[in-house]
Amino acid sequence: MSKVLVLNASYEPLNITNWRRAVILLLKGKAEQVEHNGKCLYPELMLPTVIRLRHYVQVPYKEIPLTRRNILHRDNHSCQYCSYTGDELTLDHVIPRSRKGGDSWENIVTACVRCNVKKGNRTPKEANMVLRNQPRQPYSSLHFEVAKHIKNGSYQEWRKYAIGL
Structure with missing residues (x-):
């Protein structure tokens, strides 16, 4: 009820x-x-x-595991660059792994395939893309x-x- x-x-x-x-x-x-x-x-x-x-x-205190499902939920199942909400969502490293960007709540965001390819192996600033929300670990x-x-x-x-x- x-x-x-x-x-x-x-x-x-x-x-x-x-x-x-x-x-x-x-x-x-x-x-x-x-x-x-x-x-x-x-x-x-x-x-x-x-x-x-x-x-x-x-x-x-119980830490929330860093999983694809939890990241999608944190980001409201929408691209953090263009606000796309659909089935073609991926995870993007804000600082690419090739530049020592690790797997953390503060470095992974939800992105659509188009934005992820556009950003490529660059930071959002280098790709001239703006994050809608700063990624952070959930409470x-x-x-x-x-x-x-x-x-x-x-x-x-x-x-x-x-x-x-």
Whole structure:
């Protein structure tokens, strides 16, 4: 039915859960409601869209793997040079491998075949091409999920709790 963003006691996003689990956390007193969508479950209980845990939960840092799928997702499945969105997308090294450009979040972007061939073995500046977005490592896998829901147009109230959106 509806998703609920779970925040740590420090207001950082922890998880996305379903509305039933969120209501259980609220009723047990383990969380408090931060945002709701205006729909009532009971006269005194609104359907939550964002809840915050009352006690801080220590979360271990988990690095997101550098994969083609994750890079395409980070770049919103569009060419970072011309905004093309289609099936013919490749990965491009901003600083070419032949010039000691390695495989890192900050050096790989999504590019269409046309732009990738046009850029060739040059830097974007040398090829007179401008990157739409500076490549960077994503904050977390949860950030990916939250961004997807916000970009779909749903859950706009989550925007203020997500870094960089």
